[in-house]
Amino acid sequence: MNTLLTRGAVYPLLALLPVATAGAEGFIDDSKLKLQLRNVYFNENFRDEHGLSANAARTAKSERTEWAQGFLLDYQSGFTQGTVGFGLDAIGLLGVKLDSGRGRSGTGLLPVHADGRAADEFSSAGMTAKARFAKTTVKYGTLLPRTPVLIYNDARLLPQTYQGASVSSTDIENLTLSGGHLDRFKLRDSSDSVGLRPDGYSGAHTDDFSYAGAEYKLGKTVRLSYFFGELENFYRQHFAGIQHDLPLGAGVLTSDLRYFQSNDTGAAYDGKVDNHMLSGQLSYALLGHTFNAGYQALSGDAGLPYISGATVYSFSNVGIGKFIEEDEKTWMLGYAYDFKQLGVPGLTFSTRYLSGNDGKSNTTVKEWERDAELAYVVPSGSFKGLGVKLRNYVYRSDFSRGRDSNRLYLTYDIALW
Numbered sequence: 001m002n003t004l005l006t007r008g009a010v011y012p013l014l015a016l017l018p019v020a021t022a023g024a025e026g027f028i029d030d031s032k033l034k035l036q037l038r039n040v041y042f043n044e045n046f047r048d049e050h051g052l053s054a055n056a057a058r059t060a061k062s063e064r065t066e067w068a069q070g071f072l073l074d075y076q077s078g079f080t081q082g083t084v085g086f087g088l089d090a091i092g093l094l095g096v097k098l099d100s101g102r103g104r105s106g107t108g109l110l111p112v113h114a115d116g117r118a119a120d121e122f123s124s125a126g127m128t129a130k131a132r133f134a135k136t137t138v139k140y141g142t143l144l145p146r147t148p149v150l151i152y153n154d155a156r157l158l159p160q161t162y163q164g165a166s167v168s169s170t171d172i173e174n175l176t177l178s179g180g181h182l183d184r185f186k187l188r189d190s191s192d193s194v195g196l197r198p199d200g201y202s203g204a205h206t207d208d209f210s211y212a213g214a215e216y217k218l219g220k221t222v223r224l225s226y227f228f229g230e231l232e233n234f235y236r237q238h239f240a241g242i243q244h245d246l247p248l249g250a251g252v253l254t255s256d257l258r259y260f261q262s263n264d265t266g267a268a269y270d271g272k273v274d275n276h277m278l279s280g281q282l283s284y285a286l287l288g289h290t291f292n293a294g295y296q297a298l299s300g301d302a303g304l305p306y307i308s309g310a311t312v313y314s315f316s317n318v319g320i321g322k323f324i325e326e327d328e329k330t331w332m333l334g335y336a337y338d339f340k341q342l343g344v345p346g347l348t349f350s351t352r353y354l355s356g357n358d359g360k361s362n363t364t365v366k367e368w369e370r371d372a373e374l375a376y377v378v379p380s381g382s383f384k385g386l387g388v389k390l391r392n393y394v395y396r397s398d399f400s401r402g403r404d405s406n407r408l409y410l411t412y413d414i415a416l417w
Contacts, residue, residue: 042065085132150209157189160187165181248284253283278296350373
C-alpha cells in the first residue's frame with residue numbers, strides 16, 4: 001500500500017512553515033492548528049442473503065466488526081498581507097487498528113489486504129496552496145469538496161480527500177459562486193490516490209470531475225442554488241434547489257426542494273444514464289423538537305450517478321441505504337430533539353424511517369431502513385469538544401442483504417493554537 005505519511009511526519013513539515021514565511025503578517029497570526037481524535041467501534045450483522053448467488057451465500061460473512069483509532073491533524077494558515085494574500089494548509093491523517101479479524105473486516109474503517117485481513121495502520125498527508133483577492137479564494141492541492149454534486153465522505157474513521165483546484169467567491173452580497181476541477185481521490189479507508197469513477201463502476205476507466213455553481217440568499221427566508229457537475233466520459237449532472245423558512249406559530253416550518261437531472265456523456269463508460277430525481281422535505285422546529293417528512297421519486301434510465309465512495313446530497317442518504325435506484329419512490333419520516341430545552345446542552349437524539357418501492361436493480365427494488373442516534377458533546381469546561389455518539393441502523397431489502405448495525409464514536413477536538 002502506498003503510504004504517504006508516517007506517524008509524526010506532519011509535525012516537522014508544519015514546523016517549517018513559519019520559517020518559510022518569516023515576516024508575513026497574517027500568515028502566522030491568523031493560523032490555526034487542530035487535532036481531532038476519533039475512536040470508532042463498528043458492528044454490523046447480516047440477516048439474509050438477498051442479492052447473493054448460492055455460492056456467494058455459502059462463503060459470505062455473517063458479521064463485520066472492527067475497532068480503530070483515528071488522528072486528524074489540520075493546519076490552516078492565514079493570508080499574507082497585500083492586494084493578493086497567499087496561504088498554505090496541510091492535513092495529516094492516521095488510522096490505527098485496535099481490533100479486527102479476517103472474518104470480520106470490511107467495515108470501511110480500515111484498508112483490507114488481499115488475504116482478507118485489515119491493515120494495522122494507514123495514513124496520508126496533503127497540502128493545499130491558497131490565494132485570496134478581495135472575497136475570492138483559489139485553492140490547489142488536497143480538497144474536501146462540499147457541493148450538491150459532490151460531497152466528500154466523512155462517515156467513518158478518516159475523511160475521503162480529493163486532489164485538484166477550486167475557487168469560491170462572495171464578492172457579490174448574498175451570492176456565493178464556486179467551481180473546481182478534480183483529478184484524483186482517496187477513499188475513506190485507503191492511502192492510495194486513484195482516478196475518479198462513478199460508484200458501482202467496475203471497469204478500468206477513470207476521468208476528471210469539474211463543477212460550478214451558485215448559491216443565493218433571497219432575503220432572510222429563501223435560499224436558491226444551482227450546480228453543474230461532470231465526470232468526463234461518464235455522466236453530467238444538473239442540480240437545482242430551493243429552501244424556505246416560514247415562522248409558524250411558536251416554531252419554524254422549513255421546506256426543502258431538490259432536483260437532479262443526470263445524463264451520460266462522452267464515451268459513456270458506465271453505460272446509458274438518463275435520470276431525474278425530485279425530492280422534497282418539510283421540517284417543523286418547535287421548542288427543541290424537529291419533525292420532518294419527505295418524498296423522493298426517481299425516473300428514467302439508471303439510478304442517480306455519483307462519485308465512488310462520496311456522500312449523496314439527498315435526504316435518503318442515511319446509515320446504510322441510499323434509496324436512489326432506477327425509478328425508486330421513497331417516503332421518509334424523522335424526529336429529533338435537542339435536550340438543551342431541558343437544561344442539558346450538548347445532548348441530542350434523532351431517528352428516521354425510510355421506505356422505498358418500485359425501484360429497479362436487476363430486479364424489483366423494495367427496501368426500508370430505521371435509524372436512531374444519541375449524541376452528546378461537552379459544551380464547556382476543561383473537556384469542551386469531547387463527544388460520544390451511538391448509532392443504531394436496521395436495514396431490510398429484497399435485492400440486497402439485510403443488516404443490523406451498531407456504531408459507537410468517541411471524538412475529541414483539541415485546538416493546539
